[in-house]
Amino acid sequence: MLSDLPDVLAARPIFLVAAAVAPTLVVVIALFMILDQLGIAATIVNATSSP
Numbered sequence: 001m002l003s004d005l006p007d008v009l010a011a012r013p014i015f016l017v018a019a020a021v022a023p024t025l026v027v028v029i030a031l032f033m034i035l036d037q038l039g040i041a042a043t044i045v046n047a048t049s050s051p
Contacts, residue, residue: 004038011037 011034018030035041 007038 014030014033014037015027018027032041
């Protein structure tokens with residue numbers, strides 16, 4: 001759990017900047033970037049692309 005802390009700290013500013021200056025589409029993209037930073041995005045992509 002503590003090993004994930006640097007990734008969480010890196011993901012937070014991405015979201016804060018996107019939420020402050022961007023429309024909804026960019027916030028969604030930023031959210032995916034956060035999930036990618038945390039290593040969750042690949043799981044979501046694989047889950048949605050499986051037959």
